[in-house]
Amino acid sequence: GPMGWTYAQLQTKVNQIAHVLVHDMGLKSGERLLLRGGNSPMMAACFLAALKAGLVVVPTMPLLRAAELKQMIDKAQVSAALCDSLLSEELAHCGDSAHQHFAPSLKQVLWFRSDDLAGLETRMAKHATVFDAHPTSRDDVCLIAFTSGTTGQPKGTMHFHRDILAMCDLFPKHVLKMDETDVVCGTPPIAFTFGLGGLLAFPLRYGACAVLLEKYTPESLLVAVDKYGATQCYTAPTMYRQMALLVTEKPGAWRLQTLKHTVSAGEALPDATRQLWKKATGIEMTDGIGGTEV
Secondary structure, three states, rough: OOOOOOOOHHHHHHHHHHHHHHOOOOOOEEEEEEEEEOOOOHHHHHHHHHHHHEEEEEOOOOOHHHHHHHHHHHHHOOOOEEEHHHHHHHHHOOOOOOOOOOOOOOEEEEEOOOOOOOOOOHHOOOOOOOOOOOOOOOOEEEEEEOOOOOOOOOOOOEHHHHHHHHHOOOOOHHHOOOOOOEEEEOOOOOOOHHHHHHHHHHHHHHHHHHHOOOOHHHHHHHHHEEEEEEEEEOOOOOHHHHHHHHHHOOOOOOOOOOOEHHHEEEOOOOOHHHHHHHHHHHHOOEOOOOOOOO
């Protein structure tokens, strides 16, 4: 419904997307699929469908430009892509043989969240809602996650199916005590392992609920915590600092009563930010650096 997708609805969409990948696009297990989108339910469904079809997912940050996308496509020898129509421009350059950032291995691109008759949703509607998962092995690669490239060229790090489960069975279980009553929200893109863990893999593993926000400010994140009754929040130290300042400025504006765990990652957590957050909210920060570095 308008409030979101149930697990059953998610499974239906995942299965239909998997059919599109295998039947319409003819992709074979082990082939690399580039994924591009903000944190939306469709982006999550595409990620899961690719894994179910035995493909290797190459998720990309929404902010990346054609030059950076070309590097990744070339390195990972990506043959197909699913991309949010809102982010079409940069990827379209990679598929254009006349453009300087043309990436020849990329043979087909499907757009989602588009009304296009050739778009992903239109194709999904023609397919069955059940799909037999490809019999992948636990040590088959399922994800190529590119590093930020701060130390030179971005490096593609390869993760196995078992790695994704391992990160779910450690940090969220023992540190966050996650269960099906949890509601998580936050800002890291699913293309970062911090976002993949906190906003997709962790909640799915424990039957929890994920609130996927595409656009956010410190204020809208505080509003979301109240509106959805979030119990866990995942974002970077700079965002917590700005949120703490807002809470201090406007006491009582956001109740934050449901919030139990605030997880920080993406960069080092300054002690001043940790203390400022504790003073503003009474909540002890959890430093999640490495929590998803599978």
